[in-house]
Amino acid sequence: MPCKYDGNMSNAGKNLDMTVDLAGIRMKNPVMVASGTFGYGPEYADFVNLSELGAIVVKGISAEPCEGNPVPRMVEVKSGLVNAIGLQNPGVAKFIKEYMPFLRKHDVPVIVNIWGKSVEEYERVAGCLNDVEGIAGLEVNISCPNIKEGGIAFGTDPKSAGRVVSAVRKQTRLTLIPKLSPNVPDIGVMARAVEDAGADAVSLINTMPAMVIDIETRKPVLANTVGGLSGPAVHPVAVKLVWEAWKAVKIPIIGMGGITCAEEAIELMIAGASAVAVGTANFTDPSTASRVVKGIREYLARHGMACVKDLTGSIKTR
Amino acid sequence: MPCKYDGNMSNAGKNLDMTVDLAGIRMKNPVMVASGTFGYGPEYADFVNLSELGAIVVKGISAEPCEGNPVPRMVEVKSGLVNAIGLQNPGVAKFIKEYMPFLRKHDVPVIVNIWGKSVEEYERVAGCLNDVEGIAGLEVNISCPNIKEGGIAFGTDPKSAGRVVSAVRKQTRLTLIPKLSPNVPDIGVMARAVEDAGADAVSLINTMPAMVIDIETRKPVLANTVGGLSGPAVHPVAVKLVWEAWKAVKIPIIGMGGITCAEEAIELMIAGASAVAVGTANFTDPSTASRVVKGIREYLARHGMACVKDLTGSIKTR
Amino acid sequence: MNIEQAQIKEVQKPGEQYRIIVLNCPAIAGSAAPGQFVHMLLPGLKDITLRRPFSIFKAEDGNIAILYKIVGRGTSALSMLAAGDEVDLMGPLGKGFPCDIAGEIPVLVAGGYGVAPLAFLAKRLKTQGVIFIGGASAADILCVKEFEKLNWEIRIATEDGSMGDKGLVTEVLKAWLDKNPERRPVLYACGPDGMLKAVSGLAVDRDLKAWLSLDKHMGCGVGACLACVQKLKFPDGHTGWGRVCKDGPVFEAREIVWN
């Protein structure tokens, strides 16, 4: 859907119920920021009122610090970008020490995105986060295309995905949200596998495996050769996968992929998402999430709807 | 890659060897037009000199006539479109009678794209085309997201794909080119499966499963609910998959997905494609294929390359 | 059929939501017939993939004009262009209206921007006739002057009554047909599907010919992609798809299978 309701009638819908309870995470509104596109919170704090976000999902954290990939790590393509950051992060201990005090100061649910190269590593990082104050949920990345081991290997096979999720489930009392890869023939199978393994909600989509070659040098532009495609280009794929997942499972869905305006967020919610996350668009316009919230309000007001929750899965298929 | 060499220096590289022998199909140049985007030939004949094309791949043909999907069948999205034509076609008998006489008049290899709802249907349509004069190859669509049975179900499981290809192999002496779906965790496995089953070449990518919802009516825009994404949005995904397939198999690859200019075609060739096909861009600009040919010539001349063949798989990975 | 880089010579604003642009494209202008269309690619909009179809409204002296309504992304972008800018046109495309009517009186029925091909048709027809122009409101009634200049009889209907008769244009048409049973007109119509369906009904009931120009979202515009199909009834009785871009956009009422 093209972008229209971009928060121009800013007084619309002040009495609407924009809250969402996402498997126990109580959010002021359904619009979060996606992992890896918003740092750990402080980076955008000069531009965005963090307390107005539905939730913050921080950049992926692992048990040990991780160097990530060499540069270049990002390249722009038509209607999107391809990245291979490679999950650079300071490790869970340093994350807790350096960033949690800042995050706790804000009135916004914090979801920590975690990953590992083995089931044991996933367990370990989840375990470390269990007793940390101020964390609302764990998003478990089983779908990163940018690391050799782990990541997407877990996310494309239902059995492995189930194993990771069961293992993390045993470690955590936090809301557990596996993040799925778009790169599978049947997303329903994957969503059911993680639901059965104890997931409280499910996030999709992660980036799509992609590649850019510099034809002058004939070398891949990214140092990692391949990367993940995100941004507007992937939006229609995300809508389809959210809808398929929504038909397959009962747990709530966080929908993401190419959101730049309220219309695209609404589309994902109508397809079945209970909440949405803005990713790449933060780079283009840091106020995207707040524009999306305003635009959803206007839409609800104009359609005579009282609760944003009622959007979820309201698709009318013929 | 952004578009630059768009046939402006039109005299460049007149002495270059642009020919490609694609598993027995001798083409003047490596740039074909993709199935479903160029009709059966006559439709664009007023705008395009058909004899200048590397090859024409006609719209998918089945053993019996097929109605296709109800309308709407196509919707534009950012940097692409989503279609659910549903493989409407007059059936193989009428195709041979109505279109082959026209196609035979032109000096251009004709590749017939075929599909079926069962292995038997694939066999039947392949059998009917075997003794028809003027056909250079069969592109076997095992990856259409727009029909309920067959199509993509064959294209996402290596065993089923192998079965279809073996069966068609027994029916045909024509160059046999299965067309793969992007929608699999490991394209290499699929490519090897069809190579082992007797394929002479392999085509990729078909469209990616996608969906668009009209947020005002909350109905899917396409009558078929879901469709396939094509156009610039999918190009970086296509480059990655062509490269993966090229590493996996020895048979030549026809690369497609989002080509709008020479740069994007060259990128696919550097990644491993021996030939490329222009799809969606025909709708935007019917002269795309000829612009791409000119642009490749310029590129070869500027890089001191004598043969277009030398581009194939010339990627330098670090 | 041609592809031309057409320069915008002039932009007019016949209403808040409507624009007329005059485009220099000699090859297209020279061969255009009423009911045919051009398929337009907008410059600069790098994320627009599909062309947009517009009926030819005028064709003379190497120029064509189109009359359009601003309804979405493409038409909004088009409305930002000014004289001197260029667009890329394919055309003339499609099969237009049959123009050779012997003795019969042409009765034209327009809904909104559907008046565009009919104004062109009126210019090319040798016989004067009656034009029924309908729209939601006075702002949607266009081209009245064009028909006045040709000395046509003009009937106007608006749904809100702000101009002409209040009601649907097809009701006004029906009243006219009922009052003039002796005149056996040939009907030509262009407008929304609902209007065309009503015209079709009136024509079939009275055994009149009615040529209807359909508006379907298009991909290629040349018959290749099968996006624009309409269910038709063929002379041999069986039904199947016709391509609005290639087999149409004009069909006779009896050919169309409405859903």
Next chain:
Amino acid sequence: MNIEQAQIKEVQKPGEQYRIIVLNCPAIAGSAAPGQFVHMLLPGLKDITLRRPFSIFKAEDGNIAILYKIVGRGTSALSMLAAGDEVDLMGPLGKGFPCDIAGEIPVLVAGGYGVAPLAFLAKRLKTQGVIFIGGASAADILCVKEFEKLNWEIRIATEDGSMGDKGLVTEVLKAWLDKNPERRPVLYACGPDGMLKAVSGLAVDRDLKAWLSLDKHMGCGVGACLACVQKLKFPDGHTGWGRVCKDGPVFEAREIVWN
């Protein structure tokens, strides 16, 4: 740090491939320091996702200026804009050059458009110094007048010898440093990596401070995406990534681990 819709007040063309644009953005202009940059979103280009970073070249009276070279999609599109058009700016971003030098003489080394932040720095420094401007050819030597006005000593080098000394600017710098061993300058440099590396070498050999502004492709511009990282050596001796957008773009020569 702010986001501002900045109107273009003026466009200058200091060379075929170079442009200077003056932008009205009071909040950014009011807090800008030399070496900081703005992150620019171009309007209308619907398929451009990423902003483009540009050093602040001037900041006064509520306006900033940037000086840029046309090298690709974004800068080409930018060059189509005219006075009155608007762009979206985030800024001022990053850590700029340290400006408080006591007694030491500033020696600036510019490669191509790298002169932009250095011209701003020269204005803000209390001490006059020497500027070395290098480029491929005379067309790449910019801002000479700006430094003349400030009464700076100016040394020019072009690779083709079309202006100033023939050769690399860092060779001219080296000769100057060798000739003036008594002067202990602070070096400031902005330009391509190769140039910065050479400056770095000269500084380390002579035990001089050198502040280098790096040019890395950026995503977010605020430290969130980790696209722009540079390998650094930290005071405690171990190495790791620094973010050019947030921890830089200016680093001291000894911090950088070249690859």
